[in-house]
Amino acid sequence: MKIALAQINPTIGAFSANLAKMIRMAEEARDRGCQLVVFPELAICGYPPRDLLERPEFVAANLEATEALVKATKGITLICGFVDLVREKGGKPLRNATLVAQDGKVLARAYKRLLPTYDVFDETRYFEPGKTATVTEIGGIPFGLSICEDIWNDADFFPSPLYDLDPVAELVATGAKIVVNISASPFYLGKGHLRERLLCHLSAKYQRPFLYCNQVGADDHLIFDGHSLVADKGKVLARAASFKEDLLIFDLAAEKGPMAPYFERDDEEALEALTLGIRDYFSKTGFSLAVVGLSGGIDSSVTAALAVRALGAEGVLGVLMPSPYTSRASMEDAQALATALGIQTKTIAITRIYQEYRVCLEGALGEPPGDITDQNIQARIRGNLLMALANQYRGLVLCTGNKAEFAVGYCTLYGDMCGALSVLADVPKLMVYKLGRLINAQHGKKIIPERVFIKAPSAELKPNQKDEDDLPAYILLDTLVKGYVEELKSPEDLLASGLPPESLEQTLKMIYRAEYKRWQAAPGLKITAKAFGYGRRYPIAHGFDPLKFRNRRVL
């Protein structure tokens, strides 16, 4: 039997487009001699649909599209994710479902049993869990059906404290000779390798093949890498492309299929992920022009280069906005970057507007604006001008702040925080530099001028300003943010690992204080296991002092 894993990039709720794509893929799989085509979790409506699931017409449209897909798929068996209704009373009204269909007939339905409700996932908000293991025969072989999280509670590899059942073990006990897992598994750095290890482990433990079909594409802050695969006897036997659509064909008898390469390096993976994140945000919201303020610093340089990768040079407008504090070197570097990228630029000096603001404010205040007020005026003038250009040219502004800055609130509300999409919001500062180096290496020429890498980061909002006068050194800040935010380490553990107490104290205070800014920030592309935003929900108004209770531990 030849099997096709159809790794598609659906758009949430674009039922006609998703259906057409799926029919096309199923026909291609059939024409290439496959007997079975598998689509990802909730493929028909796209993952995650969130509260669109509360709209009965959304659920109805998903059922109609699913029925149309079942009818249209001829000469090949189909496995596909969709939203099904719960027919019994009590509990949630919907199920995260999969069906097996052949020549217009549904042969089996199965329901997701483990519903992730942590980090970015919210599935118990909508779905009722499946109660039983479903095994169904296709071409005389018993296939066990599972959906994404269902494989993530293995006692020997990934014991989850959240669940008391192991759907894979039940499928095998029910007679499955092959396990299919349809997924919408969001990307973070290292996730692909983790998934490969899990699936290899499962295939070795149960001595049977695992077919894993994952969604690809980006939805708001989430990026899906695809990276579908077939594992058997502890090995990956076939692998689909990462970060793009693919039809992975696997010959079960010959145990053979194509093997797309996978990334060895974090920066290479991050580069592709962020590029896809920008591209899909624009294409799925109907825009094609990114407006980026170019300061000659590393953050805006990398953001602009990523935007060019995603949208092409004609899809990016660079805006240079010098103030009295902007160095000549910064503007030279910004212009050199724009020239190397081949993007159009506009230069709007902000000195006159800035002076006019100061005059007006001084009239109202009876004294000159204070230091921070004065700095923020500049950032807000720039934000305003960028939005004006976005309005005029029907574009979207890209925010350039990195994860370290977001963590401590080193950014101005309605200033450099203004924009549609925050490209580097989950990228630690040192990774931004790595991405810059990689961009230059890939082009074989200096896209980002060398000076941008070696000068000290500065917001250039007052004379001789350096980020590290206001903040711990970025190497420390990145480490603290990783430990405290991503790995949930306690202050005690961070101190025990040798981090300076004063930097820890300063950083934790700033992290908690900046929560209000992050609530108002543009969505940021997630590339680490714990990003700010949807998957990290902290209150703004609270009285918790993270240092006061630093010795206490109950978990």
Ligand SMILES: Nc1ncnc2c1ncn2[C@@H]1O[C@H](COP(=O)(O)OP(=O)(O)OC[C@H]2O[C@@H]([n+]3cccc(C(=O)O)c3)[C@H](O)[C@@H]2O)[C@@H](O)[C@H]1O
């Ligand atoms: N809990 C809360 N809920 C809602 N709003 C709250 C709030 N607490 C304060 N606020 C408001 O927020 C204001 C303070 O926030 P905001 O106006 O943004 O300003 P603020 O955080 O005080 O200052 C901005 C900082 O970011 C630095 N910066 C700016 C631009 C670029 C860069 C860079 O390197 O990339 C760095 C700049 O040097 C400065 O240190 C307060 O005056 C108050 O009105």
Ligand SMILES: Nc1ncnc2c1ncn2[C@@H]1O[C@H](COP(=O)(O)OP(=O)(O)OP(=O)(O)O)[C@@H](O)[C@H]1O
């Ligand atoms: N002179 C400027 N011209 C155009 N945009 C600017 C200018 N100064 C700041 N900006 C915008 O505001 C953002 C924040 O400024 P900031 O200078 O802190 O960041 P950066 O220069 O990109 O990186 P770094 O933090 O390494 O200096 C910039 O990324 C840029 O988009």
Ligand SMILES: NC(=O)CC[C@H](N)C(=O)O
């Ligand atoms: N859609 C899901 O069930 C995702 C959860 C799963 N653990 C993953 O990220 O791979």
